[in-house]
Amino acid sequence: MEVKLLIVDDEQSIAGSLAKYFRLHEFEVGVAHNAEEALKKIFEENYMVVISDIMMPGMSGIELLKRIKKYNGMIQVLMMTGVVTIENVLACLRNGANECYLKPLGDLEVIRAGVDEAVGKLTRWENLIRNMVKRKD
Numbered sequence: 001m002e003v004k005l006l007i008v009d010d011e012q013s014i015a016g017s018l019a020k021y022f023r024l025h026e027f028e029v030g031v032a033h034n035a036e037e038a039l040k041k042i043f044e045e046n047y048m049v050v051i052s053d054i055m056m057p058g059m060s061g062i063e064l065l066k067r068i069k070k071y072n073g074m075i076q077v078l079m080m081t082g083v084v085t086i087e088n089v090l091a092c093l094r095n096g097a098n099e100c101y102l103k104p105l106g107d108l109e110v111i112r113a114g115v116d117e118a119v120g121k122l123t124r125w126e127n128l129i130r131n132m133v134k135r136k137d
Helices: 012-024 037-045 060-070 087-093 108-136
Strands: 006-010 028-031 045-055 076-081 101-102
Touching: 006 012, 006 037, 012 028, 028 037, 028 045, 028 087, 037 045, 037 060, 045 060, 045 108, 060 076, 076 108, 087 101, 101 108
Parallel strands: 006 028, 006 045, 045 076, 076 101
Antiparallel strands: none
8 A cells, every 4th residue: 555644844854854754665655844835745645644733833742633634534644743731641541642752853764664654554444444334346
């Protein structure tokens, strides 16, 4: 299953580093530097995995997470933050985030494992739906 990945972070260096890393690992990657731009891209393109910062000017990553899940609950969302609070972590959990990573990001393989897990989940759902459709026919 080929899955498009969207990275959302107002810090261009972090967004750029993550985009470069995932492109090197053969992911199709888009970048947004704020939540509003991210929503526009999600509505217009078929992004099924999103990595988003929590603390951004304007709309927060938590609000973005809520809107993504309301739009399409199948979209897998991984959150990251440099502002570690129990409220942020609980908000991620309550609103359906797959994971929450702490900045500064160290080993990107940890995030890659989270993305791979999200893609695996999407693949399992896709296979289930295909099998159900085949049985129906």
